[in-house]
Amino acid sequence: MENKDLIALIAALLAFAASLISIGTSFYRTGKSIKASKESTEASNNVSLQLGNLTAETQGKQRFIETISMQRVQWINSVRDNFSHLSKITYTMADIRERKEPIPDTLKNELYYYVNHLELFLNPTEDITKVFIELKDKVSHYLLSDTAYSSSLYEELMHNLHYVEQVILKAEWKRLKIETLEGTEVRKMKKIHRKTARKIDEERYDLLLKNYYERQE
Numbered sequence: 001m002e003n004k005d006l007i008a009l010i011a012a013l014l015a016f017a018a019s020l021i022s023i024g025t026s027f028y029r030t031g032k033s034i035k036a037s038k039e040s041t042e043a044s045n046n047v048s049l050q051l052g053n054l055t056a057e058t059q060g061k062q063r064f065i066e067t068i069s070m071q072r073v074q075w076i077n078s079v080r081d082n083f084s085h086l087s088k089i090t091y092t093m094a095d096i097r098e099r100k101e102p103i104p105d106t107l108k109n110e111l112y113y114y115v116n117h118l119e120l121f122l123n124p125t126e127d128i129t130k131v132f133i134e135l136k137d138k139v140s141h142y143l144l145s146d147t148a149y150s151s152s153l154y155e156e157l158m159h160n161l162h163y164v165e166q167v168i169l170k171a172e173w174k175r176l177k178i179e180t181l182e183g184t185e186v187r188k189m190k191k192i193h194r195k196t197a198r199k200i201d202e203e204r205y206d207l208l209l210k211n212y213y214e215r216q217e
Helices: 003-098 105-121 127-144 151-182 190-200 202-213
Strands: none
Touching: 003 105, 003 127, 003 151, 105 127, 127 151, 127 190, 127 202, 151 190, 151 202, 190 202
16 A cells, blocks of 8 residues: 555544544533533422412411401400400499489399400410409409499509500501511510510509519519
């Protein structure tokens, strides 16, 4: 074989080898591209799944808070109505006592009903409930007793009772607002009760509630 033919053969072999390398590189790059695309798709699917789970969880919490909020509004309205009925009965009884007339049994039964009924609405473990029970019992016992009636004493008892009723209602509205904004249920009410009570009437707070809310501080 002549030198020219040998050189041509070597050149052809080198070209063929280069072609094989190029094809191999192309296949390698294509394989990596397919793998990368697959990994990207899987990652995207995982993110979508996580976002879906997060969205479902968020929606679930939102529905829970909405349900709690509706129940709280209904509860607040019911308690307020019962407070109002109790006040109406006590005012009627006070008027009868002032006229020195006997209190009808029907009115006494109404008083018993609301005095006991209201306790079922309130949390017996909360200090504000304990104070409310103590005050409404004082009012009812005074009106039903044979003690000489004093309008000034009755008014003072009712002022105290109304004050605690206001604290209960306003604190519950505050709880509802916090739950709506933060999306979580508020279970501990001591700080809210204390802050609300002091804001409404500092003097009555000191008189009626301070010993309950600051005895451990």
